[in-house]
Amino acid sequence: MTSPPPTFSTPAPLVVGFDLDMTLIDTTPGFAAVLTALGAELGVDFPVAEMTARLGPPLDHLLAPHLAEEAVGPAGDRFRALYPAHAIASVPVLPGAREALEAVRRERGRVVVVTGKFPENARRHLDHLALEVDHLEGWVWGVGKADALAREGASIYVGDHVHDVEGALAAGALSVSVLTGGCGREELLEAGTHVVLESLEEFPGWLAEHLLTSRLAALEADLRERGSVLVAYSGGADSAFLLAAAVRALGPERVAAATGYSDSLPQAERDPAREFAESLGVPVLTPRTREMEREGYRANGADRCFFCKAELLDVLTPLAAERGLGHVATGTNADDAVAGFRPGIRAAAERGALTPLRDAGLTKAQVREASRRWGLPTWDKPAAACLSSRVAYGIEVTPHRLARVERAEAAVRSFLAQHGVPLRDLRVRDLGDRASVELDRELLAGPLRPGSPLVGALEAQARDAGFPRAELDPRGFRSGSLNEALRR
Known part of the structure; x- marks a missing residue:
């Protein structure tokens, strides 16, 4: 089997550029006020309404038709000097x-403002408006x-003027135009813009759809280039989606799913995972993994996941080779790539x-959104980390501990179902001498509020599974609690 060298490749960060005047801010009243003050000083009756109807071009271009050539430069300097007192507020x-x-920001992207405005005045606007x-x-x-x-790596540039379109296209960026300036839809489209929005109010929805569509296309292209894959498949939302994407890109004959069976994989997860993979028409391999034989795994230090993932990959890599999967x-x-401490990713x-x-x-x-659109049953499946993640660091991982965690979670789920209490997320944490039961926080203000008789009965379910206490x-479910x- 051929594999790329170990890397931590990261997709290029999202960088979005924005124009300022009439894209982010309505400069019209401030510009008009400065023109009026400048005209009063120079004794020039500027046609303010006309000059502010299509803001965007450099100031000298706007002043030139109304002043002698030699007066344009000094007038521009004076305009910029008057600007802070008349335009910012x-x-x-x-x-x-x-x-x-x-x-x-939600996409962990960078925001770049690229404007024709005098930089100091542009900064004043940004600061004033926070x-x-x-x-x-x-x-x-x-x-x-x-x-x-280009220097800032912007892949999208948002503006309101045809000259913003020119800048975007020259930079090789996707041009997004808004109709809040003086240029109309047809004019912007004729200039070559890729997208026209009525205003920035439409931008968040457009960006979300654009990123999802483009990233799905990148995923498909990547998988096609790989030729064939064995998916390390847990049955969770991520690996299930990857498996479905691989089948779409490559066909089921060039894809297989492999689920490592060990004491850390809950029995309740196994059949649903197999059934989903088989519904895609791919073979499902269930090799036995022996992470419990690795001392670093049993010791349950902060790097436990490294040893688990190392065992899984050491088992799956030769399996892929045997089946001719690349x-x-x-x-x-x-x-996951930015979630901090993830030794399993390194392994x-x-x-x-x-x-x-x-x-x-x-x-x-x-x-999850793509899974929903594709009709995958895992689109809203709760996260289901391995059973070992329930054992507090420093406490040895053993089959006995994992089994009692699994029994306790099954008992709690069954108990709540019998009492008509809906449950999504549940973790029974093994703290050595006791169990800590974490579940949906909203239940703690409802049927499982302090004093409810259900609380004591629920805790008894965990004790009956083998915990002394x-x-x-009271803080509810917290992923990776x-x-x-490790952060103390």
Whole structure:
């Protein structure tokens, strides 16, 4: 089997550029006020309404028709000097601007403002309106914006003017135009813009759809290029989606699913996982993994997941070779790549495993949304980490401990179902001498509120499974809560 060398490849970060005037802010009242003050000083009756109807071009271009050639430069300097006192306070943010910037932030992206405005005045607007950006580039216009956009790595540029379109296209960025400036839809389309929005209010929805569509396309292209894959398949939302994507891209004859069977995989997860994979028409391999024989795994230190993933990949890699499959791929997503301490990801990378979801930039939310659109039953499946993740660090992992955790969780789920209490997330944490039961936080203010007779009966279910003591955690379910001890 051929595998790429161990790497931690990361998709290029999202960088979105925005124009300022009439894209993020409505400069019209401030610009008009400065023109009026300048005209009063120069004795010139500027046609203010006409000059502010299509803001965007450089100031000198706007002043030139109304002044002698030699007066344009000094007038521009004076305009910029008058600007702070007359324009900053009166200029509002345009509808949807804050939400547009926040949409980029939610994707862990960078915001770059590239504008023809005098940089110091542009900064005054941003500060006054509390618009946080990662980089501001001023005094650039038209195709001149391309250098700044390319230097900052912007893949999208949002503006309101045909010259913003020119800058985006020259930078090789996707051009998004809004109709809040003086240019109309047809004019912008004729200039070559790729997308026209009524305003930035439409931008968050457009961005979410654009990123999902483009990342799914990148995933399909990556899988096609790989030729064949063995998916390390747990039955969870991520690996199930990867398996479905691989079948779509390659066909079931060039894909297989492999689920490592061991004491850490709950019995309740096994049949549903197999049934889903078989419904896609792919063979399901269930090799026995022996992570329990690895001292580092049993010791249950902070790096336990490294030994587990190492065992899994050491088992799956020769299986893939035996079946003529070119690669082993895991369901690691883009959120996992930035989630901090993940020794399992390192172990998989060292063994040449592919991470197609991560490489395409697909987040957990995007995986679930795509799964929903594809009709996959796993789209809203709760996260189901291995049983060993329930054992507090430093306490030895043993088959006995894993079995009693599994029994306790099954008993609690059954108990709540019998009493008509809906449950999504549940973890029984093995803290050595006691169990801590974490479940959906909203239940703690409802049927499992303090004083409810159900609480004591629920804790008894965990004790009957083999724990000396059991307590319902008042903080509710917290994914990876045992990792909190590592941060102290």
